[in-house]
Amino acid sequence: MAEPIAGYWQNYIDGQFVDGSAGRLVVDDPATGGALAEQALADAGDVDRAVAAARRCHLSGSLSSLRPVERGRMVQAMGDYLLAHIDEIAPVLTLESGKPLWESRIEIEGAARYFEYYGHQAETVEGRSIPLGDGYFDFTVHEPYGVSAQVIPWNYPLEMTARSLSAALATGNACVIKTPELDPLSSNYIARAAEAAGLPRGALNIICGYGHEAGAALSSHPGVDQIVFTGSVATGRAIARAAAGNVVPCILELGGKSGAIVHADADIEDLVSNVRWGIFFNAGQVCSAMSRLIVHESIHDEVVDAVSAMAKSLSVGPGIERPEFGANMGAMVSAKQRDRAVTMCAQAGRDGGRAVTGGHAMNCPGHFLEPTVFDQITPEMAIAREEVFGPVLSVLKFTGDDEAIAIANSTDYGLVGGVFTRDLDRATRVARRMRAGQIFVNEWYAGGVETPFGGYGKSGYGREKGREALWNYVQTKNIAIRLGA
Ligand code: NAP
Ligand code: MG
Numbered sequence: 192m193a194e195p196i197a198g199y200w201q202n203y204i205d206g207q208f209v210d211g212s213a214g215r216l217v218v219d220d221p222a223t224g225g226a227l228a229e230q231a232l233a234d235a236g237d238v239d240r241a242v243a244a245a246r247r248c249h250l251s252g253s254l255s256s257l258r259p260v261e262r263g264r265m266v267q268a269m270g271d272y273l274l275a276h277i278d279e280i281a282p283v284l285t286l287e288s289g290k291p292l293w294e295s296r297i298e299i300e301g302a303a304r305y306f307e308y309y310g311h312q313a314e315t316v317e318g319r320s321i322p323l324g325d326g327y328f329d330f331t332v333h334e335p336y337g338v339s340a341q342v343i344p345w346n347y348p349l350e351m352t353a354r355s356l357s358a359a360l361a362t363g364n365a366c367v368i369k370t371p372e373l374d375p376l377s378s379n380y381i382a383r384a385a386e387a388a389g390l391p392r393g394a395l396n397i398i399c400g401y402g403h404e405a406g407a408a409l410s411s412h413p414g415v416d417q418i419v420f421t422g423s424v425a426t427g428r429a430i431a432r433a434a435a436g437n438v439v440p441c442i443l444e445l446g447g448k449s450g451a452i453v454h455a456d457a458d459i460e461d462l463v464s465n466v467r468w469g470i471f472f473n474a475g476q477v478c479s480a481m482s483r484l485i486v487h488e489s490i491h492d493e494v495v496d497a498v499s500a501m502a503k504s505l506s507v508g509p510g511i512e513r514p515e516f517g518a519n520m521g522a523m524v525s526a527k528q529r530d531r532a533v534t535m536c537a538q539a540g541r542d543g544g545r546a547v548t549g550g551h552a553m554n555c556p557g558h559f560l561e562p563t564v565f566d567q568i569t570p571e572m573a574i575a576r577e578e579v580f581g582p583v584l585s586v587l588k589f590t591g592d593d594e595a596i597a598i599a600n601s602t603d604y605g606l607v608g609g610v611f612t613r614d615l616d617r618a619t620r621v622a623r624r625m626r627a628g629q630i631f632v633n634e635w636y637a638g639g640v641e642t643p644f645g646g647y648g649k650s651g652y653g654r655e656k657g658r659e660a661l662w663n664y665v666q667t668k669n670i671a672i673r674l675g676a
């Protein structure tokens with residue numbers, strides 16, 4: 192059993208751990224519903240101080256003027272710090288977020304992987320020389336925007352922070368991170384990682400505050416040069432408006448209602464394992480979750496039986512008691528998120544969906560929802576169109592390929608999609624016609640930190656991960672020199 196965690200956690204501004212000017216926030220343990228610890232709460236004044244510190248850092252050149260390999264090494268060292276402290280960080284993340292301890296370890300490893308990857312990319316950002324004839328010498332340089340503001344969601348607080356922060360630092364931007372109010376504590380270790388790595392003062396500032404206060408103040412701050420947001424569509428719109436107000440670019444990573452098309456020749460045992468990860472990992476609180484299974488009629492009943500049996504086999508309970516990788520699931524992050532999912536399940540039942548298993552809150556303390564599989568879902572039902580952001584799978588049936596693709600493309604979202612078949616010609620044709628930023632063939636979540644990720648439609652715009660993401664954080668300058676005779 193883990194040691195008790197610290198009772199109070201501070202923000203990090205200009206190289207100092209500081210209290211919040213808005214006081215303290217009580218962070219709950221979703222597995223019990225009880226108080227876990229207190230977190231310093233930032234107000235708009237703290238946001239000002241953090242942005243000013245980042246701006247000073249940027250203007251001083253202490254980060255942006257470094258030789259890229261030196262910045263890259265510091266970024267990599269931050270990941271090394273997280274891995275070296277994984278035993279300490281994992282219980283904090285589990286207690287504040289509800290996820291099983293083994294999932295927290297995967298998240299910390301994932302966060303470290305971003306620092307490794309983008310640390311290595313730092314020295315690959317090169318300009319080019321454009322020929323203009325004998326009388327000129329012309330070249331491009333990629334310069335950091337300056338101050339990058341990053342507003343983080345609660346589902347993967349460390350991994351989402353690492354994703355944007357590592358690329359932003361590697362390219363020489365000073366950063367201000369707004370952590371999620373539901374699980375801000377473990378982000379403290381990212382500040383400690385920055386200290387251990389010797390990052391210049393002000394290069395990283397991490398503050399927790401309410402979204403509508405600190406988040407809104409940060410995203411509309413005139414001292415911010417670029418914004419990265421991951422979260423809901425509603426907040427994404429507010430962020431985009433704030434960015435437009437200051438004429439700065441923003442990257443929006445919003446939600447999804449992603450579908451996997453399952454053809455008659457799919458390997459069902461393999462599919463079940465993909466569904467296990469696709470919709471029950473992190474209790475389904477994953478933007479790219481496999482929330483719709485679009486199954487060929489010939490194997491529909493067999494798939495529903497197999498998937499429901501798997502869902503029933505998951506042991507659901509406190510994440511801290513689940514240290515080992517296995518068939519288990521933790522609590523949802525909050526009562527509000529869990530109750531919203533329960534309401535959506537009840538509506539799905541009224542709309543004609545059949546809960547083959549689950550659909551209810553669990554009768555115990557904490558914010559648990561039964562692993563849920565709905566059958567007899569049709570594309571126009573709310574449960575097939577709206578993101579539940581919980582462990583709730585909707586199964587839909589199709590007859591022909593065109594119908595399957597039409598169903599897959601029938602939501603406003605377009606984050607990811609999948610196709611399961613042994614026929615790679617068919618898979619390729621289907622993948623080309625799916626409207627989503629990332630398509631998985633025969634393995635949900637195939638890809639990695641190296642592969643670009645981001646949405647079509649209401650899932651947002653811009654790409655994170657991979658080499659693509661580097662271009663979010665730099666602006667191109669062209670320098671043309673007229674040569675003397
Ligand atoms: P959310 O309410 O949009 O919150 C995300 C972040 O924005 C939090 O830090 C939140 O602060 C902050 N925020 C809230 N209102 C704000 C405002 N007016 N101005 C600036 N910041 C504000 O989202 P959520 O409900 O917590 O998270 C679930 C949603 O995020 C789902 O729809 C999911 O699909 C999406 N998501 C997408 C991805 C992706 O990569 N595409 C990843 C994770 C989650 P508070 O913590 O104080 O609320
Ligand atoms: Mg929120």
